[in-house]
Amino acid sequence: MSILTLLIICPLLTSVLLLLPKSDKGTKSIALIGSIIQIALTGYITFLYQAIRSAGDKSQMLFESNIVWFSTLHINFHTGVDGISLVMMLLTGFVVLAGVLVSWNIKNQVKEFFFFIMLLSTGAFGFFMSLDLFMLFFFLEIAVVPKYMLIGIWGSGKKENNAMKLALMLMAGSAMVFLGIVGIYFASGYFGPHNTWDILELSKIHLPAEIQRVIYVLTFVGFGVFTAMFPFHTWAPDGHSSAPTAASMFLAGISMKLGGYGCLRVATYLMPTAAKELSWIFIILASIAIVYGAFATLMQKDLKYMNAYSSVSHCGFVVLGIAMLTKTAFAGAVMQMVSHGLMTALFFAAIGMIYDRTHTRMSDQLGGMLKQLPFIGTAFIIAGLCSLGLPGFSGFVSEMTIFTGSWEKAGLFYRVATILACASIVITAVYILRAVGKAIWGTVTNKTYLMLTDATWSERAATILLVVGIVIIGVAPFLFIRLIEPDVQYIINRIIL
Amino acid sequence: MEQVPLAHMLILSTILFFIGIYGFFTRRNMITMLMSTELILNSVNINFVAFNRYLYPHQLEGIFFTLFIIAVAASEVSLAVAIIINIYRKFKTIDIEETDTMKY
């Protein structure tokens, strides 16, 4: 029972507690307190982690605790963190708190809303800290259905259809993951000491290549669905577009990262041989996703659709970094996950705030927002600049790391993929600036916008929180790299030999 | 006197079985369908008896089984008839084609 377990218990407890109070205010405040405790915990854990590492503890995972769960099937409740999962948890903490703050003035069915939010965060935390494939899958699945409810109940537009599409596609993805991990389980029995779900034990077993191939593709594609990998990305635009603000922040900020983390931790780390053989498939898919997503974004009038498609393009970077199989690219992928999580959450938050006030997301119906809503407009611009990779924000460092990492791979194929990826920074600039020019700059078209009020305290708090995260990574990436470098080394070592 | 070979018995029972099945499929009157099931059961009985007599004469398992089948069949029929009467009350017919209010 380590401190990590608290991170599962805390959101779970919150989600139960917030059902008790009668008033919405109470519910909200409990949710807020809960999420603050979460982020404090993650911060504290990070602090401890740093301390222990600097004390010279070289073990791969810290705060390990291994509780037998279903002994017959060798299922353990095995938790532990390394740098990668740690930064992911930090991301989760940030986004959860921001999401709670942003949805502060939600009106109907408050209890349920925050209940599902907390359930999601439970899933995310559990996922990132689990070292047991079964556990991993369990928490992955936990994170699926609440999204359906969030979109279906509080969403807008064609919410039923979109929510259903999202749930089913993610379910299909997790079904593939399921097949993959069960395959690993049995294979470990044949080729290892005994059947096991334990990632650390599995990382010592080397499965024969033909088995690895199957499992690698299954798991990578399965998790790829979560991270909106082309051509399994269509849930993302629709889901985001009809989701309530907080849910969009979650979807893009955390849920897509579950996929990326899985691709790295399960598919690539456990199936090194197959990864070396087959990663070219996903390099192709990723490059397609990056460019094609960017071009598809060009055409979007709806800001949420725009950001959703740009997320497809940006998560392409994650997949690219993972599929490139160089240490730098891995580091870049992890960075990009965190950075994109914060950035896109900020983006959706800003869009949501604008939508709450103007009740439209069409960039051509908006305009002059910077004049009317200076704070929100600025937030939007910052998010935009981060997403077009402006130095000083997190987007730049992560993208550059990925580019450099993938350029380290010699060979025309990799070069072309990298160049395509780099080309997307131009297109990104185009659509971001168009959106800014249309929606944020310009003159107020609609007279009713003239009496709009700027962000409330909670919205300000959420925005500032996210911006701080973005800027910290953007200005001091060395902290980040220092955190994840040794763990990336573990993964790359296994790939190399 | 030489006895009838086992094959004939089996052929008979099989024919009986399929006659029963044919009747069950084609008759629209529920009572007749019940009778067809009786045919099926009888073919089974013939099987049992024949096997017992020809192959395993030293014990009477098949015979006993037959007895049980007959007894159970009787109870089954009685219950079925009771239900069919109830059907007649409700539908004013015992035509199996009519009793398809629940479908799809």
Add this chain to the structure above:
Amino acid sequence: MNSDIYILLILLLPLLSFLFIGLSGRKLSTGMAVSVGCLTLITTLIFSIAVAFDYFFVKGSVGGVYAPQIVARFEWLRFSPGMSIDLGLIVDPISVMMLLVITCISTMVNIFSIGYMKGEERLKSYYAYLSLFTFSMLGLVLSINIFQMYIFWELVGISSFLLIGFFFNKPSAIAAAKKAFIVTRFADFGFLIGILILGTGAKTFDFLTLIDRLTHPGVALDSLTGSGFLGMSCLTWALILVFMGGAGKSAMFPLHIWLPDAMEGPTPVSALIHAATMVVAGVFLVARLFPIYSISAPEVLQGIAYIGSFTALFSALIACAQTDIKKVLAYSTISQIGFMMFALGVAGWGEGHDEGFTASMFHLFTHAFFKALLFLCAGSVIHAVHSNEMKDMGGLRKSMPITHITFLLACLAIAGIPPFSGFFSKEAILSAAAHGNPPVFYVGLFTSALTSFYMFRLYFSIFWSKPVDAHAHNHEKGQWAMNIPLILLAIGAVLAGLIPFGKYVSATGKAIELPIHVMFSVLPVCLGLGGILVAAFMYKKQNEIPQKVTKLLGNFYEAAYKKFFIDEIYLFLTHKVIFNLIGRPAAWFDRNVVDGMIQRTGSTSVNTSNAIKNLQSGKLQGYTMYFLGGVIVLVVLILIKFL
């Protein structure tokens, strides 16, 4: 050692003032913001003068060479051992020179803006942006690491974007800002790839190491020159791509289109960013990597020379036909940068060949003064007339004397009339070209004649052409904030040329002599005077000659007036090709094919379930038939499979 602290402060003060003004929000009063902005810059100016003095005279040259010094360095982002983005400060002749230019011009502009932007709302953010720009430009020139340079490169771009779009309720301003950023971004894409090739080839991003490894034969150089693509070695590609980045920022043909539109921004901004500092970043970049270019890839350098000279001529031609005074100045800027570029291009490595390098830097230096001055004058004119069009102007020489005089001085400088600054730098360039690359020399010669023509066309049509209305009140009363910078810059524009530039700045760091051969310089000067005379003849008084000339030139004039239709070509490329041929199909494909597939799977299953609903017919006999059928099928299957 104290000058290091100064340099650090020079870099940090603008950043601090940006953060201060930017984050302080409503509470901060406008006046406070303005004074903060200006004071910081004045301090930085003083510091940078101190630094320059310290570098050139206190430390002085070691064995006749001004060696570069790394003042500070720390590892900001490590990719892999050896390959990392280090942030640091380098002090060498060109960076110090740029320090002076940037701080000086930007101080002037800040002061000028007090008057020019008076009464604008959001003045605070204006000053914040200015400080941001200054910070990033300084960072750019002080970079020790090519990736660091790229970082500040981007920051410069974004601050220029923000400043061009400052009047964001003008659609044209928004369009211009977007255009500027996107075009330069496109160029940066090349720059980035170039960086990646160079960096991974040389296993470092650090300028000095990079230059060292790529100029001396070794593993890095061989790996880059050995492997090739499309018949050119990787090194060549890399340098071309890097130059592409520079060309984007420095508005070389065909990436020049954004600069004229950038004039939508406030005029002081144009003076600072789009005349003096940012647009010469490309030149600076090439100069920074000059050893690599000149030693390892002279062919690229030659290409640069041609592009530069062509750009110079081309935009000079356009400048002759423009009627918007800022547009004229913009094109003249492009043309002057062309001069700098081809000056670099014609230069080579080693004794006697690197004259062009110094000349280019020299011209960069002088040009900063007089072009900034020209813009600021134009600014005050526009401030007075509230229009950019020549036809709305004329005969302003009485109503705004200071502007008039300073403008005249600046025009003489740019026209290369001795003893004004422009003369010296341009002479140096032309002589370098004459030695290095005769065809380029002739183009340069002709272009300089054109330059003096269109500049004086501008001058006359602003200050003469119309009769002066006697009772025109003086526009400049109480505009001290606008006048002082003009005067100071004018002094610079006049005297900057007298600096023995070659003594301090040169490719190798050794002092070289920039010779002024009287015989050689006769021709250009005469051409310049000729241009002035023609302009005076055509535009001093209102008359029919210009119309006649335009008729004479006919279509050519039209083409020049329409900027040779480059914008239209770009418009076609972007909107027709990118949007209609790629973007729209991509979006359509995504909605209908990819997503369509997903949707279709759903509908298919529903249809199937409707299709098979008749199995559940409600007829008992049907059920039992399926029962028996199932049994029989199973039996058959089993018997076939296992017997």
Add this chain to the structure above:
Amino acid sequence: MMINESLLLLRYEGIIVFMIFVLFVLNLTDFDKKPSRFLNVVNAMLFINFIAGFLPMPEGSAFQGFFRSSGIIALEKNVLNLGILLISLSGYNWVAKSRKAVEYYILLLSSLLGLFVMLSSGHILVLYLGLELSSLPMAALAALNTNSQKSSEAGVKYILSSAFSTGVTLFGISLLYGAVGDLSFQSISQHLQPNALSLMACIFMLSGFAFKVSVVPFHFWTADVYEGAPTSVSNFYAVISKGAGIFVLMTVLYSLFKNITEIWLYTISILAALSMTIGNLFALRQNNFKRFLAFSSIAQVGFVLVGITSASKVGIDSVIYFVIIYLLSNVVLFSVIEAISDKTGKEKISDLKGLYKTNPLFSIVMTIALFSLAGVPPTAGFFGKFFLLTSGMGAGSYILIGITAINLVLSLYNYLRIVKAFFIDKEEAEMPLVKGNWQTSLVLLACGCGILVLTFAGGLYHFIDTLNF
């Protein structure tokens, strides 16, 4: 073997028989004229019966191996006891109204008795008797509501088709007899040869059990009977008889057909794939909730068959574990729909739209149950399904696994459709707040807690694993 020990082996059956006798006696008196009193007594008896099930139980066989008992079998019987208790509690209102309480319980218990006999049968004859003893009362139960057309139709459909399937099964048994010559389990499991005759016999026999657990293509009666029969009877069909059927099927396959494992694996794989797919596809378009549950149960059986294909101890554990969870979830659904239709006569899914607004508690419990059936964490159903499929994949073919994966998605869609109706859709007709009696609430509470608690019950699974088959 001492006679009393063999009687001890018969304990479960003994208690049931005793209860039936008690009911007869009560029927002679007019004790059942006051339904509430009567029902409380019966429920108390059932509860005692359930508790008594946990008394320590000897293992072994009696009557020359005609009757056997083991830890697993005892556990299965306990599960069924629990199920019968829950069902009887949740059916309280309906039974009290219909003036057939005694008949209802006698039939229910005798059918249960039949199931018990099946479970612990050691000889085909006993198996057959148990089968009949369980299915005849079920037909009567289906037709119990004599003044409803649908009920009697359900009855006749069940009785006739079960008669047919019995005929086919018996034919198979007779052939098996011909092939083996001795119908006791161990002799069959020893002497069964994979020749044409015995294979045919096995398939015929299998079809009978497949009919009982309603595996495609032997499932057609299911939906109609579930719809027509009184809800608590459908509940019995769906939970008890199906659960027991699965247990028996497992016994038959694992012990009887040991010798021809790869053959029945093949067969069962085909049936599993068919059941999952057809069940889900039909469930896709159902609007009557009971029909929907029928098809969903068919699909669930398909998943169970996948688990059975593991042909290992783990498979047995997983199947039993799953059946427990399946029982809890289905009981919840049936009892809620019973309570609702009992009050408002509404059984359509479209009637349940906006149920969360009107009856929040019902809809929440039902949602938990539905998610449990769909195998969505954090409900126990996730674990049940995960273990089933995991054990199934140990031996299962890749095609089967692929089909399973597809069906996971399909089934999620089906269940989400209902949840959507509860939470998202706007209600069409106003649904009053249905106040379930305390029995129903108790059932819902118990099942809901069970579904959530079993999430962490690693112990239970381990306990099942320790029992021997």
